[in-house]
Amino acid sequence: xxxxxxxxxxxxxxxxxxxxxxxxxxxxxxxxxxxxxxxxxxxxxxxxxxxxxxxxxxxxxxxxxxxxxxxxxxxxxxxxxxxxxxxxxxxxxxxxxxxxxxxxxxxxxxxxxxxxxxxxxxxxxxxxxxxxxxxxxxxxxxxxxxxxxxxxxxxxxxxxxxxxxxxxxxxxxxxxxxxxxxxxxxxxxxxxxxxxxxxxxxxxxxxxxxxxxxxxxxxxxxxxxx
Amino acid sequence: xxxxxxxxxxxxxxxxxxxxxxxxxxxxxxxxxxxxxxxxxxxxxxxxxxxxxxxxxxxxxxxxxxxxxxxxxxxxxxxxxxxxxxxxxxxxxxxxxxxxxxxxxxxxxxxxxxxxxxxxxxxxxxxxxxxxxxxxxxxxxxxxxxxxxxxxxxxxxxxxx
Numbered sequence: 001x002x003x004x005x006x007x008x009x010x011x012x013x014x015x016x017x018x019x020x021x022x023x024x025x026x027x028x029x030x031x032x033x034x035x036x037x038x039x040x041x042x043x044x045x046x047x048x049x050x051x052x053x054x055x056x057x058x059x060x061x062x063x064x065x066x067x068x069x070x071x072x073x074x075x076x077x078x079x080x081x082x083x084x085x086x087x088x089x090x091x092x093x094x095x096x097x098x099x100x101x102x103x104x105x106x107x108x109x110x111x112x113x114x115x116x117x118x119x120x121x122x123x124x125x126x127x128x129x130x131x132x133x134x135x136x137x138x139x140x141x142x143x144x145x146x147x148x149x150x151x152x153x154x155x156x157x158x159x160x161x162x163x164x165x166x167x168x169x170x171x172x173x174x175x176x177x178x179x180x181x182x183x184x185x186x187x188x189x190x191x192x193x194x195x196x197x198x199x200x201x202x203x204x205x206x207x208x209x210x211x212x213x214x215x216x217x218x219x220x221x222x223x224x225x226x
Numbered sequence: 227x228x229x230x231x232x233x234x235x236x237x238x239x240x241x242x243x244x245x246x247x248x249x250x251x252x253x254x255x256x257x258x259x260x261x262x263x264x265x266x267x268x269x270x271x272x273x274x275x276x277x278x279x280x281x282x283x284x285x286x287x288x289x290x291x292x293x294x295x296x297x298x299x300x301x302x303x304x305x306x307x308x309x310x311x312x313x314x315x316x317x318x319x320x321x322x323x324x325x326x327x328x329x330x331x332x333x334x335x336x337x338x339x340x341x342x343x344x345x346x347x348x349x350x351x352x353x354x355x356x357x358x359x360x361x362x363x364x365x366x367x368x369x370x371x372x373x374x375x376x377x378x379x380x381x382x383x384x385x386x387x
Contacts, residue, residue, distance in 0.1 A: 006369045051329040056243040142362040204364035211367040
């Protein structure tokens with residue numbers, strides 16, 4: 001029975017379900033070095049907490065607190081329709097996204113070829129040049145990784161669609177798309193919605209090894225993502 | 227005061243702590259807080275009531291920090307060549323800076339991807355799942371960055387971490 005470093009860390013953080021926690025405890029009983037590693041993890045957490053806790057206990061500087069308007073007139077809450085209406089609206093949004101992607105062919109951010117859909121224009125440029133985690137021109141590239149065929153893939157969120165694109169000899173092939181969650185016209189900070197979680201789960205499945213870090217991305221970009 | 231502002235005000239101490247674990251020093255950290263609060267107020271309409279305001283603000287702060295560090299490293303790449311030539315024989319400038327505490331120095335030595343994971347989970351006390359959502363990465367990526375960051379910190383801070 002082997003316990004990986006990540007599982008041991010999760011045990012030290014009380015982040016395992018009871019079944020896996022018991023498995024780790026059995027391994028610790030057999031190997032005291034594992035127990036020592038758990039203790040090191042916990043000691044590190046205590047040390048970081050001790051270093052940074054006093055900052056949260058300090059009074060907030062006035063210039064910071066003053067930014068938040070203290071006496072705003074509360075606006076009436078935005079009116080919300082009944083649930084069925086929201087569901088219908090969401091479905092309509094999906095349809096619109098589908099139709100929009102269809103219409104974008106050869107004009108907008110997506111082009112159709114006999115080999116499938118490819119990113120074009122601003123979306124293709126963002127996939128080529130934008131570092132992971134950055135947002136520009138309404139396109140956010142969240143994460144880069146290599147798939148099992150060793151192709152470079154990137155998770156993106158754009159007004160027209162969110163999705164995963166992988167680089168092949170023709171360009172950035174769209175492997176997965178769903179209606180865009182990025183609001184048009186600013187608003188970079190939309191909530192992480194269900195499409196994010198779905199895409200991240202899909203990325204995890206497609207990924208061979210780990211996601212690229214900043215240095216890995218720079219190296220991949222320097223090679224033209226090939 | 228509306229609930230949004232009240233909650234934001236109540237969150238400022240934690241935001242300052244998160245900023246302090248990301249940024250190079252206290253002044254940069256408070257600048258980062260200011261930018262974050264300003265952006266959050268402007269983007270207010272994109273926050274969905276009923277969801278966690280703290281996750282949303284951590285996300286804004288983290289993205290602002292990334293934008294700042296990227297801009298800074300681009301600027302550094304541009305100027306480093308010139309400075310490297312001029313600075314020969316010039317001592318004292320860099321050494322006169324404030325000496326960082328051990329923990330701060332160890333955090334600063336981490337790659338950004340590891341530092342932000344460590345900051346959210348170990349300093350802010352978020353669950354892995356929450357941290358992964360804020361950072362826009364899958365759980366497996368979060369745990370691998372977190373474990374590498376912690377191992378680097380433990381190695382640097384010694385057995386008595």
